[in-house]
Amino acid sequence: MTQADYDQFRRLLKTRSGLVLNEDKHYLLESRLAPVARRFGLTTLTDLAAKLRGPAAGAVEDAVVEAMTTNESFFFRDKKPFEAFTSVMLPAVIKARGPGQTIRIWCAAASTGQEPYSLAMALKESASLLGGRRVEIIGTDLSSDVLDRARLGLYTQFEVQRGLPIQYLLKYFTKMDDSWQISSELRSMIDYRKFNLLEPFHSLGRFDIVFCRNVLIYFDAPTKADVLNRISRVMAPDGYLVLGGAETIVGLTDALKAVPQNHGLYMVNTAAGADAPRRVGVAP
Numbered sequence: 001m002t003q004a005d006y007d008q009f010r011r012l013l014k015t016r017s018g019l020v021l022n023e024d025k026h027y028l029l030e031s032r033l034a035p036v037a038r039r040f041g042l043t044t045l046t047d048l049a050a051k052l053r054g055p056a057a058g059a060v061e062d063a064v065v066e067a068m069t070t071n072e073s074f075f076f077r078d079k080k081p082f083e084a085f086t087s088v089m090l091p092a093v094i095k096a097r098g099p100g101q102t103i104r105i106w107c108a109a110a111s112t113g114q115e116p117y118s119l120a121m122a123l124k125e126s127a128s129l130l131g132g133r134r135v136e137i138i139g140t141d142l143s144s145d146v147l148d149r150a151r152l153g154l155y156t157q158f159e160v161q162r163g164l165p166i167q168y169l170l171k172y173f174t175k176m177d178d179s180w181q182i183s184s185e186l187r188s189m190i191d192y193r194k195f196n197l198l199e200p201f202h203s204l205g206r207f208d209i210v211f212c213r214n215v216l217i218y219f220d221a222p223t224k225a226d227v228l229n230r231i232s233r234v235m236a237p238d239g240y241l242v243l244g245g246a247e248t249i250v251g252l253t254d255a256l257k258a259v260p261q262n263h264g265l266y267m268v269n270t271a272a273g274a275d276a277p278r279r280v281g282v283a284p
Helices: 005-018 026-039 047-053 057-069 079-094 114-125 146-154 166-172 223-231
Strands: 102-107 134-141 152-157 173-176 181-182 190-194 209-210 235-243 257-258 267-270
Touching: 005 026, 005 047, 005 057, 005 173, 026 047, 026 057, 047 057, 047 173, 057 146, 079 114, 079 209, 079 235, 079 267, 114 134, 114 166, 114 190, 146 190, 166 173, 209 223, 223 235
Parallel strands: 102 134, 102 209, 134 190, 209 235
Antiparallel strands: 152 181, 173 181, 235 267, 257 267
8 A cells, every 4th residue: 555545545534534544554544444445356455545536436435434433332331421421410411301301312423332222221220210201312423334233232242241230231131142132122212323423413403411432532633623512512501521531622612611520521611602712623
């Protein structure tokens, strides 16, 4: 693969997904895209780059972007965000919403479904707190392949052993040959949709809780700021945003503020006002 080929892949990924690939990621590109090249009957990544310049590049572009943006996920990842979900976020939102109201949750990088299903299990365990309130969980991802897996809810033995308490495995999963499938009841709790975070968010509606974890680390600063600003505009005024452990809003936006003593947890900065200037980024 030549430098020109590498730069072509980088430009495609930045434009289509916001993913910023550094100069030292040749190995990652080669490992992720070699199977894509074989799928299209090609031998090298140079052949794949040439295919992208051809007249029927659409399917190849989609395959390249999906291969590069599919990330690892596991149940109850990092634990603390889910503890905050049941001890901080959910009680506060329930208290502010009357019986019969719908609580809306968005998992902005649903991947193969472990995060939204973790939330669904946490909700089932906290069902007595809901008091008749309906909960809607939207799980979005750029990749059709991982969303298909998420909808199926079928996981290997290795996947269910990563972060999933054994009592939840026995309670919410059924053994299927060498795999485990999450219950149809929990699968029905998640509305999975293909969605690109570079697109406008208005069609998704307003959310009480947003999980956008381990996504911003792949974006440059203007893209991070843009995504954060637009998330703030689809959050309820008293809603919550959860970021990954290595992610922050510092130096990116004034539209959000940290929740004290809860690392990675943020709320809308109502004191800044709807028209407050953003530090970095572009218009929504």
